[in-house]
Amino acid sequence: MSRCRSPRSARTTVLAALAVAVMAAACGGGDQPTDPGTTRPDTLDVFTPGNVFSPTSSEIRVGSSIRFRISESPDGRGHNVLFTGGVPGAPANVPVVKDTSVLRTFTRTGTFPYSCTVHPGMDGDVIVR
Ligand SMILES: [Cu+2]
Structure with missing residues (x-):
């Protein structure tokens, strides 16, 4: 009745464990998930601090959105966003509003000028790449 394993049995166990570790590394260790940050659409804010859009020009990737954060204008009338120039793929205009956020998504590339x-x-524009 021996309490110790034979040296041969211990060596076999170590080799088996190494083989499992190597296989796990080969099968799963090299698969890095693609970075969602490089492809995920995002949302940029455009503010109305006074009678200007800020930033006046925004650059986004196709499929991304602009959140127009429209505050009350100094004259109390609010602002609108009319996409001008007849650029194909321009989103819907934003009616005159104040103290409201309105999201517009851009599904086509191009330069989309807009005005209040x-x-x-x-004036401002959105460049969609
Ligand atoms: Cu305005």
Whole structure:
């Protein structure tokens, strides 16, 4: 009745464990998930601090969105967002609102200029790549 395993049996166990470790590394260790940050659409904010859009120009990837965070204008009338230039794929215009966030998603590439018609000269654009 021996309490110890034979040396041969111990060596076999170590080799088997090494084989399992090598196989696990070969099968699963090399598979890194793709970085979702490089492909995930995102959302950028455009603010209205006074009678300007800020930032005036936003660059996003196709499928991403702009969140127009429209505050009350200094004259109390609010702002709208009219996409100008007839660019194909422009999202729906935003009516005159204040103290509201409105999301618009861009599904086509291009440069989409927009204006607030309440305040002449209050312009911006979205560049979708
Ligand atoms: Cu305005």
